[in-house]
Amino acid sequence: MEKLSAALSPKVIDVINQSEMHKGHSGYSDGESHFAVKIVSDIFEGKSRLARQRLVMDALKAELAGPLHALSIDAKTPAEAG
Template identity: 50%
Template sequence: MADPTPDDVQRFIAQGLACDHIDVEGDGRHFFATIVSAEFEGTTRVARQRRVYQALGDRMREQIHALSMKTLTPAEWARSTTAAEPGAASAHHH
């Protein structure tokens, strides 16, 4: 079986978890995912990761060898993206 692509992993997660945003990077064996879901409201980091693994099901054992993830609620995602913008914009001024 061919190694999954980042797009495959993104699709697998989206099929099992309602997400506002997913971004997956990787090389076929090791992946890093940023996952934003309202389902993460009021849950711990461990519970969020468990929920992603549940969405992936058997694929986690059979196809995906390593998955690192950042799990955020929509509110956390909004804070992280707005916090990054001023710094990113000012870094380009000379």
């Protein structure tokens, strides 16, 4: 969460470990392999869904290269989040 907070200055951030739902599947490792991120930030204003996901993935580049196998991203602006 620290890397996402530093890179994207979110108003809301929720990181959910979904690894146990994938136990026994490819890429599962010790319960720290599958995550969902819900993030609300002004930085997403005017950006496409793909551009928003790239911003999140850039912030987590090191994790995506290593232990993180799957990442679900829900990135919204404050207006979209309601």
